[in-house]
Amino acid sequence: MATVSLQNLRKTYGKTEVLHGLSLDVADGEFVVLVGPSGCGKSTTLRMIAGLEDVSGGEVRIGGQVVNHLEPKDRNIAMVFQNYAIYPHMTVRKNIGFGLRRAKMPAADKARRIEEVAAILSMTDYLDRKPAQLSGGQRQRVAIGRAMVRDPAVFLFDEPLSNLDAQLRSQMRLEIKKLHQRMHTTIVFVTHDQVEAMTMADRIVIMKDGHIQQVGTPAEVFHQPANIFVAQFIGAPSMNLLAGQAVAGSITVAGRSLARDAGQTGPITVGIRPDDLRVTDGPSSFEGRVVLLEPLGAETLAYVDIGGQEVVARADGRNPPALGAVVQLHVAPENLHLFDGDGKAVE
Template sequence: MAKLSLKKLTKSYGKVEVLHGIDLDVDDGEFVVFVGPSGCGKSTSLRMIAGLEEITSGEIWIGDRKVNDLEPKDRDIAMVFQNYAIYPHMSVRKNIAFGLWNAPLSKAEKAARIEEVARILDMSELLERKPSQLSGGQRQRVAIGRAMVRNPAVFLFDEPLSNLDAQLRTQMRLEIKKLHQQVGNTIIFVTHDQVEAMTLADRIVIMKDGHIQQVGTPEDVFHAPANTFVAQFIGAPSMNMLKVTGAGDEISLSSGVKMQPGRQTQTGRPLLLGVRPDDLSVDDQNPIVTGKVVVREPLGSETLIYVSGPQGEIVAKVPGKSGVKVGDEVKLGATPEALHFFDTETGDALV
């Protein structure tokens, strides 16, 4: 177990820079999730930590060692790949044993470690099977076992759940979280799925175009997004964005509605008002938006309603039993604390 530090990490392919100076400190035993759309540099960062990609500039520290020039095997890391990469010509036992290739252990000690890992992952009875005889979830478990058996300072997961079906993904997500609580190693986990990021992470690193947008706990990034990108990337459905104009302690919407957000805004300044679908309630006394329900998506415990009004279309999440129907006229409002303001040009949050 160890800390991990990235210092001004950059990566270029030829003249194209894809990572622009990443700075990050990960605490010992922390579960950090890198999340972002494809091409944001999250996998590249992970592969650089693993030593599978060369570092263009900057430093990577694991514990108190700078690992820039160390081979992957000497970095005290283990990695789980998106498509498992368990060796198809070997039994599960041998696959896991490969994780101990360089470990200075006796045969008996190695065997004991393998048994132990198999027990934790609940696959003792699968040890003699070949990968072709395993299901997708079992294969991913073997891949995790091969990483676990090394007991590395840092675990690296590269979208390990993307190839599983929805139900299995939820199950494995839970298992990985339990596993982390059990073994307590530092984990860096890459995903493009914001639900995975929210549920697993101690801290989330949100990336876009090779830049870190925000680092924070799931609550931080959800309730206090640093900019419009984070605001819209985290949370489903995405945060509604409305164009507004500031006017002292009031703001006015393009529809003409005026409201008191409970804070001061510069008069005449164009702003973006963000409000999460979950924070909107129907039949509000001081509605932000009034309009007609055009689409209704029941999800069981809650229902999504898409409301079309003079300010465009926005989505709200209402209780499943609220009885709102398509065609209904609704007044959507939110408490002042639920409102987020962003600069129109930079997209940065205004505090």
């Protein structure tokens, strides 16, 4: 096991800089997820840790050692790729054992190690099959097995669940998490799916345009987003954003005054998570007309127009409001997220 440390990491392609000085410390045994939209630089970062991309500036350290100029094979890492990268011409046994080709250990020990890994991944019965004879989830397990067999210091996952269907994805999510709890190996996991990030990570790194936006636990990034981008990227449905005006001791939003001290005056952006905005019969914060309903079973998402701004609120699934009805919405003032003119969270 090992720590991973990125110090002022930069990547340029020609004159275009795509990573602008990333710094991040991953603790020994930690499960860190890099998440962000396409093109944010998360896969590039992972590939630089792996040694598959040159470092244009800054340092990559694994286990305290600078590895910028080490070949991928000398970094003691293993990587699981999005399309599994398991060799179709080899059996599962050969695929899993492929990483042991360079290991100086007796053949019997190699065979035992392959069997052990296959047993952990419940793949013992499939060892002599070719990848074409396996399901998507089984192929993913083989890819993970090939990474595990070398007992690397760091596991790198590059969107490994993207090609799986929704059900299998949630199942594999659990399996990877269990695997981490069992092995306590340092993991850096890349995904564009915020649900994956929230459910698996010890810490989440949210990236945009080659910059880190926020690093924190899932609870931190959800409840205390550092800026509007994080606030909107994390959580589904996305946070509602409303233009407001802060005055001493209160904020005016959509013609209503909410009792919350912003600590500043002037224009402000108010964020409200749909979970915190409820359709109510009691005291309300806003009034609006329902323009769309999305039944989810236990709850219904109501899209409500309040003074020309559309927000998403949660309503009771058994007794949802009617389309076109005028409804009252309530949010507790302490659940408001406030952002200044630059989009940064107001403390």
